[in-house]
Amino acid sequence: MIDHQPQMAFATKSHDMTLVRNNVAGLAKSAKTFNVPTVLSTVSADTFSGQIFPEIKEVFPDQKIIDRTSMNAWDDQNVVKAVENAGNKKLVVAGLWTEVCVVMPVLDALEDGYEVYVVTDASGGVTTEAHEMAMDRMIQAGATPITWMQYMLELQRDWANQETYDEVMSIAKEHGGAYGLGIEYAEDMFGAKEGK
Template identity: 55%
Template structure:
C-alpha cells in the first residue's frame, strides 16, 4: 500500500530543473495572432518572463528574422533580462538553430518549457524535436498564440498527443513558488501576481492587504 509523505511530486517544476525558451514574441508575429488578444498575450508573456528571471531559471530568448521581417521582441519579455542577447534565426523551428541548441545544452536540463508565437509552427517544431531527443517538454498554452483558434487548438492537441504537458502562465509562476513561507521569493511572486495575473492578482492584493492590516507584516517577513 502506498504511503503518503510531505514531498512534492517529481512532475512539478522547480527553478533549477528546466530551461525555458521564449520564442518569437515579436510585433509582426503578434499582428496576425487571433487566438488570443494582444494585451492578454503580452501580459502573460510578461508574467512568464518575470517569473523566469525572478527564480533565476535558465532562459533563452530567440527571435526569427528580426531585422528583415518580424521586428523587435516585446519589451515586457526582454526587460527582466537586461543585457541578455537575443538569438535571431532564419529557421522556423528554433531546435534546428545551432546557437539555440548550444544554449540548451549549456543549461544542462532535461526539461524544456516553451512559449511564444505561433503555436502551430514555432512551438510545435521545437516541442516535437525536443521530445524526439529525450527531453521532457512543457508548453505554457496561454503564453502562445496563432492565426486562429483552430490553429492554436490543433497545435496543442498534436503536442499533447505526442507527450507534451500543457500549463498556464499563472501555474508556471505559482509552481515555482509553491510555498508562501519561501520568504526570499515571496515579494517577487506576489508583485508579479498583482501586476500581471488578472483576477488572481486582485485576490493576492486583497489577501495581502488584509494580512498586513491584521498582522502588520507580510507572509514573507513572517517567514524570515
C-alpha cells in the same frame, strides 16, 4: 521564449494580444525570479518580424537574443547549444505562432529526450483552431500544457519560501488579473499575506 515579435503578434488571433503580452511578461519575470536559464529567440528580427517584445527585453536587458532564419528554432544550432548549455532536460516553451514556431521545436525536443512543458497562455496561433490543433499534437507527442501562473506557483511551491515570496506576490499583483486583485484586497483589508 520563441518569436514574441510584432509581425507574429499582428496575425495572432487565438488569444487577445494584450493578454498574451501580460502573460509573457509574467512568465519572463517568473523565470528570472527563480533563476531559470532562459533562451530568447527571434526570427528575422531586423528584416521582417521586428524586435522581441519590450516586456521580455525589460526583464532580460543584457541577454543575447538568438536571431534565426528557420521557422523551427530547433534547426538552429545556436538555440540547441544554448538549451544544452543550460544543463536541464526539462524545457518550458512559449511562443508565436503555436502551430509553427512552437510545435516544431517542441516535437524535436521531445524526440531528443527532453521533458517539455508548453505555456499555452503565453503562446498563440493565427486562429483558435490552429492553436488548439498544435496543442493537441504536442500533447499527443508527450508535451505537458501549463499556464504562466501555474508555472510561477509550481516554482514557488510553498508560501513559507521567503526567498521568492515578495517577488512572486509582486508578479501576481501586476500580471495575475483577479488573483492579483484578490491579493491586493486581502492586504488592504486585513493586512493578510498568503501563507503567513
